[in-house]
Amino acid sequence: MYKIEKDQTTKLLMDLVSIESPYFEEEKIMDFVYKWFQDNNIEAAVHEYHESKVTGFKGKNIIVKIEGKEDGPVICLNGHLDTVKLCNGWTVNPKGEIKDDKLYGVGALDMKSGCAATMIALKAFVENHKDFKGKIISTYVSVEEGPYGMGTNALIEEGYLKDVDFSIITEPSAGFSGNQFPDVCLGARGGYGLEIEFFGVSSHAATPEIGVNAAEAAAKVVGELKNVEYIEDPHLGKGTACVVALESDGGACSVPDYAKVRLFWHIVVGESEKTITDEIEKAIKRANIDCEYKINFREAPSEGSKGFMPYTITGEEPMSKDFIETIEEVCETKPSISYFQSIGDFNYLGSRLGAPAIIFGASGGNFHGSDEYAELDSVVKIAEVVYSFLEKVLCS
Known part of the structure; x- marks a missing residue:
């Protein structure tokens, strides 16, 4: 040897x-x-x-x-x-x-x-x-x-x-x-980086009921991500959805009309962009939010580098x-x-x-x-x- x-x-x-x-x-x-x-x-x-x-x-x-x-x-x-x-x-x-x-x-x-x-x-x-x-x-x-x-x-x-x-x-x-x-x-x-944007309606913080609070909507959805149904692989186990950043600001005294949750989502064999999107949609439905929202996978240099399979x-x-x-x-x-x-x-x-x-x-x-x-x-x-x-x- x-x-x-x-x-x-x-x-x-x-x-x-x-x-x-x-x-x-x-x-x-x-x-x-x-x-x-x-x-x-x-x-x-x-x-x-x-x-x-x-x-x-x-x-x-x-x-x-x-x-x-x-x-x-x-x-x-x-x-x-x-x-x-x-x-x-x-x-x-x-x-x-x-x-x-x-x-x-x-x-x-x-x-x-x-x-x-x-x-x-x-x-x-x-x-x-x-x-x-x-x-x-x-x-x-x-x-x-x-x-x-x-x-x-x-x-x-x-x-x-x-x-x-x-x-x-x-x-x-x-x-x-x-x-x-x-x-x-x-x-x-494997895994993907992505974000969920939330679009609310601003109002004075003294009358939050008039507005639609994007930050509250984001918080509700983040809470529901704890209930994701992951595929379990016999070798890789289960994936994880990790919140890596939260962004929202209503200024000094306003209901925030925008919020963003940034995620890194680890996946196992059988999961993909589609399964991630489906689970986010389910979480949003469970959260029962009033906001409009948009799911964005991060921009990548090429098709092959969009995610890590x-x-x-x-x-x-x-x-x-x-x-x-x-x-x-x-x-x-x-x-x-x-x-x-x-x-x-x-x-x-x-x-x-x-x-x-x-x-x-x-x-x-x-x-x-x-x-x-x-x-x-x-x-x-x-x-x-x-x-x-x-x-x-x-x-x-």
Whole structure:
């Protein structure tokens, strides 16, 4: 079994964490990763995209293509280099600090750990295998934590991933599921962003009965969203409707004639824009409001990025079985099986490419919060699993 030196993954992870890269601000880390591959004699390309419809953002991804000398499987490795914004409450250095064999820092777990692991795995694979069959496409993307998964969406829509047979996303499966490492996710819930607008009639606050209070109508509907009838999936469980923002203002002394409720609605297989709309209509009917209303799904860059579709795989697909067996061989224990409860680029890869997508990453804690950390031993194991899997399916 091929062993990867822990110092390699730790140093690279520390280097990545030391570079601040909140979404929309990934220029420096993209330059670093591009140069790292060049310095390690691995050809990399900078992929530039422009999301012109909604945000106007011009972003970058790093793409590494390693081709064998014979036809064979096309394996996609995917990870995002952006992070959430720095939050309050940190007690350690958010740009990287090691304590008790854990590396702390913004994005250490989510998901620079996974990116470091695949980078080291690729370095080892290229050094040891000059001749193999198939192709590896490793993608290090931007704006996963931001809107629309724009980096991976651009790669899909521009055809870079059209021939992929199997995707490995090194998001921190154990870190998110709470299961002991190793843990592998065989799917994920999906979701949509949307809003409900309410249109009332203004009046003086001394005579509210003359008006139609849009804020009260919104509040009644929010209350009824607790009674949504969700579809239950045997693996993904049930969806959730989360109110993420409320907006209404009647000024100093007026009945508000407008209100808006903004939602993020997680869904499981079998749910869609239509099922969401139907449940909102039922909630509005139960609330018995007097307001006019309008349901709007958020504007998106493209049809494919309107929502994150849920997906599951069986784990019995040939390469899924190979991957799970590789985890067991490298980690000397069977991985637990779970399903991601939130959304990410894995939804795009799992639902839009027509090929299995598996999520496998580090253990740790506090993702999207203060004192986020990755457990360093798990990062080494991810690299060894990815390397061994590539060897198994491309070199046999």
